[in-house]
Amino acid sequence: MAGSTLEIKNLHVSIEDKEILKGVDLTIKGGEFHAIMGPNGTGKSTLASAIMGHPKYEVTEGSILLDGEDVLEMEVDERARAGLFLAMQYPSEISGVTTSDFLRSSMNARRGEGNEISLMNFIKEMDNVLDYLEIDKNMAQRYLNEGFSGGEKKRNEILQLMLLKPEIAILDEIDSGLDIDALKIVSKGINKLRDENFGCLIITHYQRLLNYITPDFVHVMMQGRVVKSGGPELAKRLESEGYEWIKEELGIEDHTVEQNA
């Protein structure tokens, strides 16, 4: 079997005792690109954060398995070393730590002790990806995300994705705040990773990103659940018709968690 499989079963997640996810089921296999769409406040980013192990989110029910291994039993760093990656919507700024030192530490953490990348090879690999993503090489020497523009932060997330080569990546609104040129470059980076060993979950508000990255599956989230799944044509229909028809079809009245609470 090629690639890894991430299985999410009946996932319930709360933040500060408020339930956001109310039973999500989703399976992502190596070679597949999935897109999750949906209005604001329906739990898309919560799903991403819960998979990675964000300290504020509490899983109250359900399971997440990576190739049969219980992800919820793993620390955040163990999840990453097991092959998961999350491109974050709001990456932290870390003063005093250069982007390049951080990248090298991350790569070496993935590779494991005794298998560290040599400095020469690291620089070569990093420079290649910096060029590919049209990022100014000075960024490597700047402190991690400190003073970066919104677009620079997003490109930095994709830079990390391309260097770390995870089995399964989750991209949390990687398109937000990007102009069309930056969006094309970011998409180019993600598409380059497409092969049978790489699975990807793309979270987005807008169909726009999906013009550049064609998903194999499209899922719609509302009220903390996946309410509809389909192929790329589903995204197109959402773009032209919005979400109202789905609500009508499923008899959903309010779509935000806030109104539900």
Place this chain on the structure above:
Amino acid sequence: MTVETKLPYNKEYIEQFSKERNEPQWMLDLRLQALNKAEDLELPKPDKTKIGKWNFTEFKHTAKGEEITSLQDLPVELQEYLDENNLPENLLIQRNHSVAHSTLSKELEDKGVIFTDIFTALQQHGDLVQRYYMKDAVSVDEHRLTAMHAALMNGGVFVYIPKNVVVEAPLQAIFWQEDPELSMFNHVLVVAEQGSSVTYVENYISHNENESTVANIVTEVIAQDNAKVSFGAVDNFAAGTTAYNNRRGVAYRDATIEWALGQMNDGNTVSENITHLVGENSLSNAKTVSVGRGKQTQNFTAKIVHFGKNSEGYILQHGVMKEGATSIFNGIGKIEHGASKSNAEQESRVLMLSEKARGDANPILLIDEDDVTAGHAASVGRVDPLQLYYLMSRGITQEEAERLIIHGFLAPVVNQLPIEAVKNQLTQVIERKVY
């Protein structure tokens, strides 16, 4: 509130000690006067730290140390502080209270530079030492600890840079308290004459985890008109040593004093670094990095007092507190009346790594002149869990993630230290202490 007023060493002991070292009469007189005063004076009162019960009186006063015959064969305790492939040309190693090694380049010697232990200086350059010793910078009778220091001074160095002599290579002094019970009443006197410049770097080292003793150190830096002194230090006394470290500078017209201090002691410590900007256009940069661990309590003061017009003082201190360590960081900028057009800036940042660690930053500006500029910034905080999450989400272990964050926190100061040797030493000591 004074707990113990009886001093452990008396007049007869001091007379004997001074005589054995052939000290000039003025030095003996100064010691005996100081001894009298020490009986009556009170301990200093560092802001927010109670030191009444600290050990300042139990120690062994003096001990000899063996000579170090070859630097290629350094004792392991010192290897962190010297790069064997790049040994300093001008180096003095004080082992206990003996000079174990001492070199000064011929060129500097010919130019009249003095870099020697304090007792040799008292014999060979007595008048010069007398002119500055506890006169313009630190006074004998400030409090009990300065008086005790003057009475019991038992080591240190004298640095003298003649007029217009520019010393390029740093002078380095290593003070190694090898005997675990030995006290260090070290006196360091640096005098830079008009138009001269020098970089001086020093280290205090001990390994007495369990045996208790005292370090009572006074350092005086005099920068005459248009002189420049870069002063770097890494203090690294072990947990058993209670340290009082008073480093003070006086800068005259157009003079500069740069401080780069790594405050890495493991025992209870009061460390005060004060610069008096006496002359017009004088300048001081005081940069410190501190790490606290174990159960130690520390009180750090960085203070710059402006007397001269158009004088500039900049304080930057960053501290990391782990385990049950407690630290107070006082930053004081004082502008006296008449010091117009002066600028006093300061920044203090404290990062706490555990629930039990305590840190406090007190920024203080005292200004008696209208036509000045001043500013301060201070923060005390803990490691941000979201930063940890971000780093760990890339596979980095929590330990390594904390290491990166701490390095990052200290980097803005460490990277700005003007002395490469101190930068490298500090990085190593921080690496060892924090992880």
